[in-house]
Amino acid sequence: MITFKTSKESLQIYYKDQLIINHSYKNPSFYLGNGMETIDSYRGNYKIEDYIESRIPLKSFVLSEKEVKFYHQDLELILNLKEEDDRLIVDFKTNQPMNRFWMRIHALEDEKVYGCGEQASYFNLRHRNYPLWTSEPGVGRDKKTLTTFYADLHDKAGGDYYTTYYPEPTFVSTRKYWLHVDSFAYAEFNFKHHDFHELFFWETPKQMILNFKDTYLNLVNDLTNYTKLPPKLPEFLLDGMVIGVQGGLNQVLTYLRQAQHAGVKVSGIWAQDWAGHNYTSFGKRLYWNWKLNENVYPNLKEEIKKLNQENVAFLTYICPFLLENESLFNEGKSHGYLALTKDGHVYKEDFGEFYCGIVDLTNPKAFDWYKNVIKTNLIDLGIRGWMADFGEYLPVDCVLHNGIDAKLMHNEWPVLWAKCNYEAVKESNMLEKVFYFMRAGAHGSQHYATSLWAGDQSVNWETHDGIASVIPSALSTGIIGNPFTHSDIGGYTSLHGNIRTKELFDRWLEMNVFTSYMRTHEGNRPTQNFQFYHDNDTLKLMARMTAIRVELKPYIAHLYEEAVTKGYPVQRPIFMHYEKDSTAYDLQYEYLFGADVYIKPVVQPNQKQQTVILPEDEWIHLWTGARYDKGGVITVDCPVGYPPVFYRFKSEFRGLFEKITQNYNL
Numbered sequence: 001m002i003t004f005k006t007s008k009e010s011l012q013i014y015y016k017d018q019l020i021i022n023h024s025y026k027n028p029s030f031y032l033g034n035g036m037e038t039i040d041s042y043r044g045n046y047k048i049e050d051y052i053e054s055r056i057p058l059k060s061f062v063l064s065e066k067e068v069k070f071y072h073q074d075l076e077l078i079l080n081l082k083e084e085d086d087r088l089i090v091d092f093k094t095n096q097p098m099n100r101f102w103m104r105i106h107a108l109e110d111e112k113v114y115g116c117g118e119q120a121s122y123f124n125l126r127h128r129n130y131p132l133w134t135s136e137p138g139v140g141r142d143k144k145t146l147t148t149f150y151a152d153l154h155d156k157a158g159g160d161y162y163t164t165y166y167p168e169p170t171f172v173s174t175r176k177y178w179l180h181v182d183s184f185a186y187a188e189f190n191f192k193h194h195d196f197h198e199l200f201f202w203e204t205p206k207q208m209i210l211n212f213k214d215t216y217l218n219l220v221n222d223l224t225n226y227t228k229l230p231p232k233l234p235e236f237l238l239d240g241m242v243i244g245v246q247g248g249l250n251q252v253l254t255y256l257r258q259a260q261h262a263g264v265k266v267s268g269i270w271a272q273d274w275a276g277h278n279y280t281s282f283g284k285r286l287y288w289n290w291k292l293n294e295n296v297y298p299n300l301k302e303e304i305k306k307l308n309q310e311n312v313a314f315l316t317y318i319c320p321f322l323l324e325n326e327s328l329f330n331e332g333k334s335h336g337y338l339a340l341t342k343d344g345h346v347y348k349e350d351f352g353e354f355y356c357g358i359v360d361l362t363n364p365k366a367f368d369w370y371k372n373v374i375k376t377n378l379i380d381l382g383i384r385g386w387m388a389d390f391g392e393y394l395p396v397d398c399v400l401h402n403g404i405d406a407k408l409m410h411n412e413w414p415v416l417w418a419k420c421n422y423e424a425v426k427e428s429n430m431l432e433k434v435f436y437f438m439r440a441g442a443h444g445s446q447h448y449a450t451s452l453w454a455g456d457q458s459v460n461w462e463t464h465d466g467i468a469s470v471i472p473s474a475l476s477t478g479i480i481g482n483p484f485t486h487s488d489i490g491g492y493t494s495l496h497g498n499i500r501t502k503e504l505f506d507r508w509l510e511m512n513v514f515t516s517y518m519r520t521h522e523g524n525r526p527t528q529n530f531q532f533y534h535d536n537d538t539l540k541l542m543a544r545m546t547a548i549r550v551e552l553k554p555y556i557a558h559l560y561e562e563a564v565t566k567g568y569p570v571q572r573p574i575f576m577h578y579e580k581d582s583t584a585y586d587l588q589y590e591y592l593f594g595a596d597v598y599i600k601p602v603v604q605p606n607q608k609q610q611t612v613i614l615p616e617d618e619w620i621h622l623w624t625g626a627r628y629d630k631g632g633v634i635t636v637d638c639p640v641g642y643p644p645v646f647y648r649f650k651s652e653f654r655g656l657f658e659k660i661t662q663n664y665n666l
Helices: 146-155 216-227 249-261 300-309 327-335 364-379 413-427 467-478 502-512 536-551 553-566 582-586 654-663
Strands: 002-006 010-015 018-024 030-042 045-057 060-064 067-072 075-084 087-094 100-106 113-117 129-132 167-173 177-181 187-190 196-201 207-212 241-244 266-270 277-280 283-286 313-318 321-323 355-358 385-388 435-437 591-593 597-599 609-614 619-621 632-637 645-648
Touching (some): 002 075, 030 075, 045 100, 167 216, 177 216, 207 216, 216 553, 241 536, 249 266, 249 300, 249 536, 266 385, 313 364, 327 355, 364 413, 385 413, 413 435, 467 591, 502 536, 536 553, 536 654, 619 654
Parallel strands (some): 241 266, 385 435
Antiparallel strands (some): 002 010, 010 018, 030 100, 060 067, 067 075, 100 196, 129 187, 177 207, 187 196, 277 283, 591 597, 609 632, 619 645
């Protein structure tokens, strides 16, 4: 399957008759060099500058069987090529220590690419360069908006189109191949060139893995067999929605009863403030000592048992950072379980008016200790889910137990954090019964993170950081092996005049019916922003949408099963099932919910109608029963509570969808 074509000054490497490397003396495919970086960080935001000291083209080559040596004078890069599990594996080795590496993959001018972790601005990555570095993605993420301008001016936190919690050197091409590079170093994937993709790393990667398949479904299946998949989500997530509320036990139970009285089907309470409160200028924060605060949630273990009898799960929050001078911080410090400064003191990270120590997850003893904190303080309490937050915050100047430079560990850190949570749940025999959701990720999250969530979107309609951004976020992570994700209903970040409205919350609510699961969030400034528990009309809408969600349970359970057996994401790009539809490859604000449901969420204010591009098939409008036999461009009414949703007439679940049309029609 691996073949070569050579001339005196050129080498082409093919796999499965497809050109991968197109090297010539004039246009080399590999470069080695050295660079010196500077990284400035501020509360999870990073400014990275790279001074390239040398970039040496490896123009000459020697081919011997399945090994290729590219060289320039005495500098060598050796590629060992082999096929394993019907995939191309390329191992890299240099004869000299070099800290900069460039590789060019052959590309077609009309090719499109997707993935590279979670990308919230653009689903198709072609014609752009993507730095891969886990960080806060920024507020606004669009340099043309006032939100980003003020966030940069006041908070050093504006972000850009490429900033992301979850970067990964993995992508899918419309040439129907997937490619992964085994490296956690800082990288840049440059898709701007018409005839090659240039992949750049701050180290020589260990290897590259690549495979071609005949369909996108088979492609995703093969990729997820490589990445490995998470366990199935707990069934309670199919029985309604999780309401994100806080304020202590009496307050959250009051919100629960209010929602239930309004007819809302509540399957869980997410009370992130179980450990108490910490107020800063940013807003209402949590008390970062991950133990139950009995004053705020008295007798919680017994209350959780009562809630379980009502089929209402209790969910909460944890992260791998510990509040300075509190009990877990002091315990970790006494055992040497916290990351250090270069002069041997405990490293304290600034989280905005408070400081925290970092559990050193590279230390096996610290890893096991914190795993037991999760088991004892959360799972044994009866908690059935949590936000596993802040995997992206490892500072690059801390000293870790394993001796590896924190700059090289930074992108891997979210995977260690995911693995810590995974092992805690698995060792408690609670997989598929207990889950957690993460915003930060990297290669390995596909298996160790039971679910993702899109992070801290702004509570507005801005394209790059508002409600619309969670759609390409889901599509980009899903296509590289993360089948389960969702977003905070209503968004989270309220800064510089961004205030959540009822309309935004309602539109986010109706969209999230058609995602892995539904969960609300009060946001960082609850008292200033719209909350469902202050509005009877929204409570009625929640009742309606959760009733529809429960009606869809057999179909969504089917999607869960496909996710963990075939690797298919719950939210899918249109082209996964309609490869011949040329328009589908550039669509990023509509998606397939499984194979049989098409949705184009309303992501603009004051919208009464929506134009949709249905792929060629027989479609039924869910709210009216109107039939569209050939797909195409159509316009439908979309009042609140009736987002544009269509189902396939030939779906085996047609009877279920017809029942929804009868009971919840427009």
